[in-house]
Amino acid sequence: MRRTISTAGIALAVVLVLGLAGCNGDGDKVGPDGPITVGPPADARADPIEKPEVADAWVRRFGPYLDEETRRHYEEIPPARRFETFGPLFLDLAARDELLREARWFLEATEVDLYYGLPSYAACESFIEARRPGDAAGAGS
Numbered sequence: 001m002r003r004t005i006s007t008a009g010i011a012l013a014v015v016l017v018l019g020l021a022g023c024n025g026d027g028d029k030v031g032p033d034g035p036i037t038v039g040p041p042a043d044a045r046a047d048p049i050e051k052p053e054v055a056d057a058w059v060r061r062f063g064p065y066l067d068e069e070t071r072r073h074y075e076e077i078p079p080a081r082r083f084e085t086f087g088p089l090f091l092d093l094a095a096r097d098e099l100l101r102e103a104r105w106f107l108e109a110t111e112v113d114l115y116y117g118l119p120s121y122a123a124c125e126s127f128i129e130a131r132r133p134g135d136a137a138g139a140g141s
Contacts, residue, residue, distance in 0.1 A: 058082070062093040064116040096124045103128045 059066070059074070066074065070089075077085055100107075100115055107115070111131060118124050 056082070058086070058090055062090060062097070065093050065096065067117075092121055095121050099124050099128055103132070106133050107131060 056079070059071070063071070074082060074086060083090070096115075096118075099121070100112065104112070107128075111127075115124060115127055118127055
């Protein structure tokens with residue numbers, strides 16, 4: 001004798017599974033301290049001394065490389081002229097970032113922090129070569 005599952009049986013199984021899994025569609029969950037929210041509390045105020053972050057893709061990508069003076073100069077320039085002024089620096093930083101991306105597997109976090117402060121691509125290259133594991137030294141040469 002062959003058994004068939006009816007549509008009603010499938011629907012009942014789905015309702016039971018969802019009910020047991022807690023997926024009952026109740027979107028008003030309340031945690032131990034009130035409603036669960038994402039982000040800062042509604043009454044949080046920004047520190048008046050702290051200046052807001054520049055919502056700029058270049059700063060988000062290359063911010064770790066920029067010292068305070070360079071960053072301040074960047075922020076003072078009108079947005080329409082920033083790439084014109086900083087384009088060559090961004091190209092250099094992109095090359096440095098690529099070097100770092102390829103070397104992250106053998107650098108410690110403290111070494112990465114030091115790397116961000118190096119003055120040039122050549123300095124970054126020397127820094128990485130000096131730390132490259134012995135069996136990989138000279139690879140690709």
